[in-house]
Amino acid sequence: MLDRNSPLRPIAIVAxxxxxxxxxxxxxxxxxxxxVFAVGALSVSVLLQRVGLLSFGQGLFFGxxxxxxxxxxxxxxxxxxxxxxxxxxVAVAISVGIGALIAxxxxxxxxxxxxxxxxxxxxxxxAMAGITGGENxxxxxxxxxxxxxxxxxxxxxxxxxxxxVLCLLAFAATCVMAASPFGSVQTAIRxxxxxxxxxxxxxxxxxxxxxxxxAAVAALAGAMHTTLLGFVPPSVIEPETSQRLLIMAIIGGAxxxxxAFLGAAFYVVLSDALADVWPRWMMLIAGIxxxxxxxxxxxxxxxxxxxxGRVRARG
Amino acid sequence: xxxxxxxxxxxxGIGLGLLYFMLAAGLTIVFGLMGFVNLAHGAFYLVxxxxxxxxxxxxxxxxxxxxxAPLVTAAIAIVGEQVLLARTYRxxxxxxxxxxxxxxxxxxxxxILFFGPFALNVAPPxxxxxxxxxxxxxxxxFRVAIVVVALACCLGMWALIxxxxxxxxxxxxxxxxxxxxxxxxxxxxxxxxxxxxxALLAGLAxxxxxxxxxxxxxxxxxxxxxxxxxxxxGGLGTLWGALIAALLIGLLQSIMSSLWPGGAYLMVYAxxxxxxxxxxxxxxxRG
Amino acid sequence: MASMNPILSAQGIQQRFGExxxxxxxxxxxxxxxxxxxxxxxGAGKTTLFNILAGTQSPTAGKVVYAGRDVTSMPIHQRVKIxxxxxxxxxxxxxxLTVLENVRLAVQAADGAEPYVFWRSTDPGGRLSxxxxxxxxxxxxxxxxxxxxxxxxxxxxxxxxxxxALASKxxxxxxxEPLAGMSIDDIHRAKHLIRSLxxxxxxxxxxxxxxxxxxISDTITVMARGRKIVEGPPEAIRSHPDVRQVYLxxxx
Numbered sequence: 001m002l003d004r005n006s007p008l009r010p011i012a013i014v015a016x017x018x019x020x021x022x023x024x025x026x027x028x029x030x031x032x033x034x035x036v037f038a039v040g041a042l043s044v045s046v047l048l049q050r051v052g053l054l055s056f057g058q059g060l061f062f063g064x065x066x067x068x069x070x071x072x073x074x075x076x077x078x079x080x081x082x083x084x085x086x087x088x089x090v091a092v093a094i095s096v097g098i099g100a101l102i103a104x105x106x107x108x109x110x111x112x113x114x115x116x117x118x119x120x121x122x123x124x125x126x127a128m129a130g131i132t133g134g135e136n137x138x139x140x141x142x143x144x145x146x147x148x149x150x151x152x153x154x155x156x157x158x159x160x161x162x163x164x165v166l167c168l169l170a171f172a173a174t175c176v177m178a179a180s181p182f183g184s185v186q187t188a189i190r191x192x193x194x195x196x197x198x199x200x201x202x203x204x205x206x207x208x209x210x211x212x213x214x215a216a217v218a219a220l221a222g223a224m225h226t227t228l229l230g231f232v233p234p235s236v237i238e239p240e241t242s243q244r245l246l247i248m249a250i251i252g253g254a255x256x257x258x259x260a261f262l263g264a265a266f267y268v269v270l271s272d273a274l275a276d277v278w279p280r281w282m283m284l285i286a287g288i289x290x291x292x293x294x295x296x297x298x299x300x301x302x303x304x305x306x307x308x309g310r311v312r313a314r315g
Numbered sequence: 316x317x318x319x320x321x322x323x324x325x326x327x328g329i330g331l332g333l334l335y336f337m338l339a340a341g342l343t344i345v346f347g348l349m350g351f352v353n354l355a356h357g358a359f360y361l362v363x364x365x366x367x368x369x370x371x372x373x374x375x376x377x378x379x380x381x382x383x384a385p386l387v388t389a390a391i392a393i394v395g396e397q398v399l400l401a402r403t404y405r406x407x408x409x410x411x412x413x414x415x416x417x418x419x420x421x422x423x424x425x426x427i428l429f430f431g432p433f434a435l436n437v438a439p440p441x442x443x444x445x446x447x448x449x450x451x452x453x454x455x456x457f458r459v460a461i462v463v464v465a466l467a468c469c470l471g472m473w474a475l476i477x478x479x480x481x482x483x484x485x486x487x488x489x490x491x492x493x494x495x496x497x498x499x500x501x502x503x504x505x506x507x508x509x510x511x512x513x514a515l516l517a518g519l520a521x522x523x524x525x526x527x528x529x530x531x532x533x534x535x536x537x538x539x540x541x542x543x544x545x546x547x548x549g550g551l552g553t554l555w556g557a558l559i560a561a562l563l564i565g566l567l568q569s570i571m572s573s574l575w576p577g578g579a580y581l582m583v584y585a586x587x588x589x590x591x592x593x594x595x596x597x598x599x600x601r602g
Numbered sequence: 603m604a605s606m607n608p609i610l611s612a613q614g615i616q617q618r619f620g621e622x623x624x625x626x627x628x629x630x631x632x633x634x635x636x637x638x639x640x641x642x643x644x645g646a647g648k649t650t651l652f653n654i655l656a657g658t659q660s661p662t663a664g665k666v667v668y669a670g671r672d673v674t675s676m677p678i679h680q681r682v683k684i685x686x687x688x689x690x691x692x693x694x695x696x697x698x699l700t701v702l703e704n705v706r707l708a709v710q711a712a713d714g715a716e717p718y719v720f721w722r723s724t725d726p727g728g729r730l731s732x733x734x735x736x737x738x739x740x741x742x743x744x745x746x747x748x749x750x751x752x753x754x755x756x757x758x759x760x761x762x763x764x765x766x767a768l769a770s771k772x773x774x775x776x777x778x779e780p781l782a783g784m785s786i787d788d789i790h791r792a793k794h795l796i797r798s799l800x801x802x803x804x805x806x807x808x809x810x811x812x813x814x815x816x817x818i819s820d821t822i823t824v825m826a827r828g829r830k831i832v833e834g835p836p837e838a839i840r841s842h843p844d845v846r847q848v849y850l851x852x853x854x
Contacts, residue, residue: 054409101591108551111352111412112543119540120584127577181710182720188707191696198658198690200682200711200770209718239536243416250413280428286420293413294402 007179010258014171017261018164025269028156029228034268035163036224039170041248041260043218046174048254050186051210053103057114058245060121061091061215063237065222067125067132070232074140081147084166084223091219092212099211104204118242125237138232146227163224170217174257177213186210218245247285251292253299262300319452324569330458332565333465334520334527338538339545339557340472341516347485347552348509351411355395357539358422359514363388363521364530365426368437377440381522388518389511391422396510401503419535427532439526461523468519469558476554481508544587550600559598609634609804610655610774615664617650617828624650625661626828632774632821637796637805639815642825643849649691649778651825652808656688656776657681668774682711687772689763691779691808695751701762702747705734708769734769741765741795757788764795775799777807781814793818816840824848 021031040062047053069087072078078086102113125132132138146154146162154162177183185206188196197203226232235241244267252263267285274281292299298306338360345353363384370387371380395418403411438444439457446453476482484495484505495502520538528534545564549556564583571579590598608631617625625647632638632655642648653659655666657678666674673681678688696704709730710716716730725731738744741761746754751762760780767775780796781789789811797818799805809815815822816836824832824839826848832839839845 048409054412101588105595107408108346108352109547112547115354116540116543116547116584116587119537120581123580123584127581176722177720179723180720181716181724182718184703184707184710184724185717187699188696191698192694195690195694195696195766196707197678198682198688198694199708199766200679201717202679206717239540243420246416280424282420283424286417286424289417289420290399290414293410293417294399297410 007183008172008175010256011168011172011175013258014261015168018168021164021265022160028160030268030272032156032160032163032228033272034265035160035167036221036228037245037248037264037268038261039167039224040218040221040245041252041264042170042174042257043214043221044245044249045252045254045257045260046217047210047214048249049256050178050183050190051207052190053110053207053211054107054246055114055214056111056242056246057116057118057121058214058218059237059239059242060114060118061095061218062222062225062241062245063121063125064091064094065219066226066232066236067138067222068219069223070138070141070226071131073142073144073226074138077144079145079148079150080162080223080227083144084220084227087223088216088219091215091222095212095215096208099208099215103208103211114242115239118239121237122239125234133232133234135234137234141226141231143230159228163228166220166224170220171257171261174217178257182206182209247289251285251288251299253301253303255298256301256305259299259301262304266300320573321570323452323454324573325566326454327458328566328569329562330461330465330565331569332562333462333469334524335541335545335565336558336561337465337468337516337520338542339549339561340554341513341520342542342546343552343554343557344485344509344516345513346546349411349506351408351415353510353513354412354415354539355392355418355422356415356513356517356542357535357537358419359388359392359517359535360521360524360538361426361532361535362391362422363518364525364534365430365435366518367522367525368430368435368530371437377438377526380437381440384522384525385515385518388521389515392514393507393511396507400510401507404503404506419539423532423535430530432532434529434531436529437525457526461527464519464523468516472516472554481505485509541583544583546597548587548590548597550597553597553599556597556599607634608632609669610806611667612651612655613665613667615651615654615666616662617647617654617659618662623828625654628664628825628828628830630655630823630830630833632804632806634804635800635802636820637800637807637818638821638823639819640806640808640823640825641810641812641815645827646825646848647828648808648825652776652778652806655806656778657686658688682770682772685771685773686776687767687770687774688776689767689778689780691782693756693759693763695759695762695766697750697752699751700747701738701743701749701751701754701758702731702734704751704762705737705747705765705769706730708766709733709737712770737765737769741768742791757784757792760784761788761792761795764792768799772803774804774806777805777809779808779810781809781811789814 018035021034022028025031025034040058043058043061044055047055065087068090069083072083072086073080098117102110105113126134143153145152146158151158185196185201188201189203189206193203222236225236248263248267249260250263251266252261253259274284296303342353342356366384366387367380370383371377374380399414399418400411403414443457443460445456447456447459476485495505541564545557545561548564549560564586567586568579568583571582610632612628612630615625615628628651640648640652650659654661657673657676660675665672668686671684696707706725713730735744735747738747741764743758743761743765746758751759760782764777764780777796781792784792793814796805796807816839819836822834822836822839823830824845831844831848832842
């Protein structure tokens, strides 16, 4: 698995990062936040890297995952893990419908439609304020064990381990998919979409299926978010969340799933350091986004792998 | 709902629809000529609205504000285009989209920086602030003014697209740099003009919208999403489609705001989904 | 040996682009296991007709019937499943992948539900790669299987185009200028390859190389200005006065 060309190598690296993270960052909560958004950014990265779709709407499924898991926890005495699974299933069902509608479209349409759907999700949440809590968020989330049979009041360390495991699973699933026959078709689509179609692959199906996978990942991140916070703030389904996840994925680098992890870590840590001191810190992010896009299109991952490559070449 | 209320909402809907059309047209022009979706379009609308507020406050005259705000917006757009976008023209469309996203964020943050995060109001020019009597009902003069300005704008655009060189290029969907260059066209200037024109339209819509619905930092995002809905509903690349779709959406939103205010926006999106199911290319879309 | 039954039948094909009529009321019958060439000067509409038959374009009017089914507007990926396959005029391959992977992808596409398997690695036993290697061997490219497509010669790429179209074991294959840009030796090899294909499938081709066309075709359809002007075996075409007019540009 550690072989440089193995498609499963990112899994080993993510595992190492997950172990190192609490040692590098000042608080477990901050580390947990990084982990949650790493999975969120991964959902953007998967769509972009595997089938070339730039989504401005992954926040919709992040929000659906967050609200669904919160409501499931409130409705029944289940563990966080079970609620997360339920939330993912809800998102999958919805994404099958939306995906059938929009994923077959390319570039521009997809950008516009994901943007519009993200906005619609927010309006839906506000319109159903009776159930969702509207601008106040959904606060009826009870404290629940992380997994069946676990402690009824999980501590911060247990929570981190739980979230880290889910994160690892999400990255592993992504890598396995990329290395599978399905993944080979995705690669073909990225290489030459007309040829892939001429060979007999139903491109629309593959785009739609990848869309559903990405929605599942985003919903998982949302459910993880609810586990971490213990309630569901309305920000999870605000259009800005879609934007945030996208920016993390781009800054981290869309060339590898690892980019999502790096981008999330960068964003969350920077936000933690700056947001209270300088409320308009997003301007810095915008500047970094431009710098990445124009000067370092491979993002943080690109920069780091170049640096490592040079070290290895010299050594 | 009484007939009178219905008629008022229809009138409102037409005015709103024409504003949406201006927004969508600006987006379509940039896309038609430059091939990417300008995510800063909503931010231009936002900036224009706040510029209207600022200029009105500074000069004491809404007339100056309404006249200057779109121009200020276009100027800002040109700066952004020259400094940033111009570096991306040989890169992928995704790159261009992301740069416009960054511009949008900077503009939105700047607005909050200077004006704060809360909603603001600005009054229409005094001469247009009253009501006119139509039969037994009264109707705000400013809304009528919006329709008049928007129609004049539509006429101007029609002339531009049908009668000018620029319009011919737009209609041809001219995107191929080399081909354009070979035809002796200064592509850079063409793109700057297209981008500025798009911003001008967004700016005009924003300036007119300011006295109508007030200002708040989220209005740019909302406007962009609505512009997308109009474009998708009407069919990408067709201005007639955008006009019809914009009017339909304006009417739908206005009428729904009397029946179910909380769900007015939702209905608009639901309409988009419905049309997509039945006619995936949009009402007038082709290709 | 060509049979008498038309496996593909196009009736009243019309293709208009605004004011321009590219294909004007053309009907063609293509017999099973024959080699059927479509020729004509530039602008004759043969590429348009070809694309309509192969399925990359939809006609303004007319019907295309294949093995008893109306396939006029059937999307490409579905056509592959019923035995139709097409190669591209401008080489369109997976440039950043190896020659073997290109063919393996083509073989995988025809392998039932395999493309949708997402839980295990690609081609674990090498089964698909094995079939791909065989296919490469049959067109003479096995030696290049590990090379990246971007690095192989133009003629090899053209041959790979054909290999990709063969991977789905088609019953009818459309070859769009397969010999374009090839040297004499390569043309010789390709000519034999195409002739050998007609033993197992029907071949429809567009080609400008007249000697090859006259040498291997069973039927030749000549087009000019969007219309079919002559159709018949090579002997009939070779000496037909209308054909010479069309190519030498005399007034109709």
